[in-house]
Amino acid sequence: MALLMKGEQKPKLGVFKFASCDGCQLSILNLEDELLLLGEALDIAYFPEASSRMDPGPYDIALVEGSITTEEDRERIKAVREQAKVLMTIGACATAGGIQALRNWADIESYKQVVYPRPDFVRTLATSTPIADHVKVDYELRGCPIDKDQLRRVITDLLAGVQPRIPTDSVCLECKRRGNVCVVVAKGMPCLGPVTSGGCGAICPSMGRDCYGCFGPAEGVVKGAGHPPNTSSLAKQFHDRLGLIPIEVVRRFRGINGAAASFRRESEAWAVEHTNSEGS
C-alpha cells in the first residue's frame, strides 16, 4: 500500500499527460476555490497544463492522465513511475485505455490512411492500453472526466497519510439515493448504470439520459476482492427486452471504457453474435 508519511515538507505533486484530451487535468483546475487550498497543501511541482513551472522529480504524488499509444510513451511512463512515490491514474484513458482503445478492434493502418494527409509521419502503436498494463499503479480514479469531488477526497486522504477510499459500487446506488426515476424501467433506455461504477453522482440518469459507462465496470473496492459485474445479464436484457440488435449491444459496451476487461468480454461475445446473425 503506497502512502505518504507525514513530514516537514509539503508533498510534491506532478501531473503527467499521455494520450488523452486533457479533460481530467481540467477537472483539477475546476476545483476552483479548493485549488488554492490544494496549492497550500501540496507543492505543485510539475503540471504543464496549469503552470510553466516544471520541476524535476522525485514526486510524492504523480497523477497520470491518458493511455499508452506510442513507443515513446511506453518508456516515458516507466520514468514517471520511477520518480513517483504514489502513482494514481486519473480518468478512463489511463485506467482502461479510453475511447482511443477502439483501435484495439480495428486496423490502425487503415485509420491512419483515413485521418492523416501524411500517414507516414505518424508513429503509433496498434493498441491503446491502460497505464496499469505498463507500470504498477497505486490508485485509480475512474471517469471521463474524473469527478472533482472524488479527486479532492482522494488527495485529502493521501495528505493525511490514509489509504484513499474509492468505492466502485453501481451507478444505481447513487441514482436511487438522488431519487431519480430509473430510465431502464420507465423509458426502456439501455442504461449501463447497473454494471457501471458510481462516483459520478449518477449525472446522466439525473438528466434523463442513460449511463454510457464512463466510470467503467463496477467491480469492487479492492482490486481482486470483487467480482466483475454481471454484464451478460444486462446485455441479454438490452437484446431480449429492450430490442437492441447484437451490433447495438456491442456498441453499448464498446465505448469510453470498451477496453476494460468485463466490458471488452461482453462486447466481444456480442460481436460474435452479430457476425453469426449477419451470416444467417
Place this chain on the structure above:
Amino acid sequence: MSSSDHGAFPSADLQRLLDLLGAKGHRVVGPTLRDGAVVWDTIARVSDLPIGWRDHQAPARYRLEQTGTGEVFGIVHGPQSLKPFAFAPREPLLQIERTNGGLSIYPRLPKPEKIALLGARPCDVAGLAIQDQIFLRGPYRDSPYASRREGLFVIAVNCTRALPTCFCSSMKTGPRAQSGFDLALTELDDVLLIEAGSEAGKAVLTELPVSPASETLLAEASKRIGACAESQGRLQEQAALPQALYDAYDHPRWDDVAARCLACTNCTMVCPTCFCHTIEDAPTLDGQHTERTRLWDSCFTHEHGYIHGKNIRPMIKDRYRMWLTHKFAAWHDQFGMSGCVGCGRCITWCPVGIDVREELSALLASDGRSAARRSDNP
C-alpha cells in the same frame, strides 16, 4: 367499516383538505409526474396531482397512461416509498472539528418539518411502521429518524386497483390500510371517503366539511377493495416460509438467480423496509473539519460483507441469498415480522425483472432440480 367514523366528500372538494393541511402548517407532499413515473413532491393545488393518469407495472417495466378520467389517485405508486421521508438517503450525523489538542463534536439533526404525505398506499404505510420498529423501538432510538418521523402526517389512500406486481394481500398489509395512518381516503369515482386513524387525523377531520358516508358508499368501497385483494396472485406458504428459506440455503436456484441478478442495488433502494446504511467521514482539504454522514447502503455492494482482507459474501449468489433470506426469514427473528410488505417495487424496478414471488416459489419447491430453470419472460 361503519358509517359513523367515515365521512364523504366530492373529489372536486379535495382542495379544501389541502388548504386545511396547509393552514395547520404542513407542507403537503403527494404524487407528481416526473420522468415517466410519479415521484413525491410538494402539492399546492389539486391540479398538481396526476389526475387521470394510471400506471402499468410489470417486471422491469413501468409506463404511464392518461385515461381521460377525473381519477385523482389512479396511479398505484412510483419508485419511491415513504422511506426517504424518515430514513433519509443522505443524513448528516456529526460535525467534527479539530481544536487545540482535541476534537469538538457537534451532533447534527434535520430541521423539523411538518409534512403531510398525501396518497400513501397501505403497503407503504406498513413499510413505514416496519421502519419505525427498527429505528425507534430497538435498544436505541435513532434521533435523526425520530426527528423526521415526528413531523409526518400520513394520508393513506386505500387501493381499488392492483398491479400485476402487487401482493399486499398475501403480506396482509393491504389493499386497505389497517393502522399507521392519520387519515385514510378511498376514491370511488367522483367521491372520496375519509376516515381518521389517529388523534391528529381526527383533529383535521373535524374541521373538514364532510357528510357522513352512506352505507351504500361504504359497501361499494368494501366491494372494490375486496376485488382488488382478490385480483392479486397469492404468495403461498407464508407460515412455513422462514424455515423453508433457511433450509433452502444450498438450493440450486440461487445459482440460477445469480446468473440474472446484476447486484445493482435497485431492489434494496426502492424497498420500503430495507434499512442498510453506511457511514462516511468527509474531511475538508485542510484537515480541520470533517462531516459524518449516513448514506443508504445495500447488501448487494462489494463492500457490504468486506472485512479486513476478505469478503464474507463475494458472490452475487451470496448477496441475493442474504437479501431474500433476510426479507422473508431473518426479519421474523430480528423484528418479529416479515420484512416484505408486498408492494412489488423490487419486481418493477429490477432492471432485469427478477420477481421475488417466482424465486420464492422455486426455492420452496422440494425438488431443487425441477426448480432450476425458469421459463423465459413472455
Place this chain on the structure above:
Amino acid sequence: MINPHLIHAATIVEKMRETADIHTYRIRINDEAERRQYRFAAGQFNMVSLFGVGEVAISIVSDPDEPEYLDHTIRAVGRVTNAVARLQAGDVLGIRGPFGRGWPLDEARGHDLVIVTGGLGCAPVVGAIEYIFRRRNQYGAVKILHGVKTPEDLVFHERFERWERQPDTEVLLTSDRPGKLWRYHVGVVTELFEMVSFDPVQTVVLMCGPEIMMRVGVPILLRRGLPATSVYVSLERHMECGIGLCGHCQMGPYFVCKDGPVMRYDRIESWLGRPGV
C-alpha cells in the same frame, strides 16, 4: 437516552507495542463527565473513530472495574487501523460505545475454563483471561489452548508465560508449521484438545479465532460430553454502526454487533463457517 451516534473524544495515554503491527492503545475519555458515565462489560467493543478517516470496531481488553483507562489492542490491517497505527501518545481519537455482548464471565464464575484461540485474532479473549486471573480464586482450573500458523505469529508472548505461572493453569501452544526455536507442539489447535482433560459438566469453553476453527473444533469438544450451551464463540463481521441498524454484520438471523460478538455456540452453530453467510 444516549445518542449512539455521538463520539467521545479520547486521548491516547500510552501506546504499547505487542508486535511490529499490533499495538495496545490505552486511552482516556477527555471530558470528565463523559468519562465518569462510561461503563463497560468484559468483551464489549468500542467503535474507534479516527478524525476524517472512519471507524472500526475494537474490543476493550482492559478491566471493566477500571473504566477510566480503556485498552484497545489494534492490528494495522485495514484503512482505519493503518491510520490509527500512526498515532502516538497524546493524540486524540474518538470512541462510541460500549456495544455488544461480551464473554459470559459472570456465568462462568466457579467453573473451569477452556480457552481456545487461533491465529492473530485472539485479542478479544486476552481481556477475558486477564479479568479471570485478577479474580483467580473465583474461577476453577484454566486451560489456555492457542494455535498459530507459524512460530512468528505468536504474539503476547510474555502474557502466555505469565499466565502459565498462575495456579491451576495450563497453557498449551501449537504452531501449524515448525520453527527452529519453537519448543511447543506442532500441528493444528484441535490437536491440543487431546492433550487436555476437562470435566464436561464443570467446564465453560471460550473460543476465538477463524470460523473454520470453531466449526471443526467445537464438535470435537462436544463429543467429549460437553454441552453445546457451555461453549461461547467470538465472531467477526463488518460493522459500521455497532447498534444493529446498519445491516452489515448480519450472520443468518443475528446482528453480530448486537447479538454478539460473543455468542453461545448452540445459537450460531448452523451458520458458523458456512461460505457466503
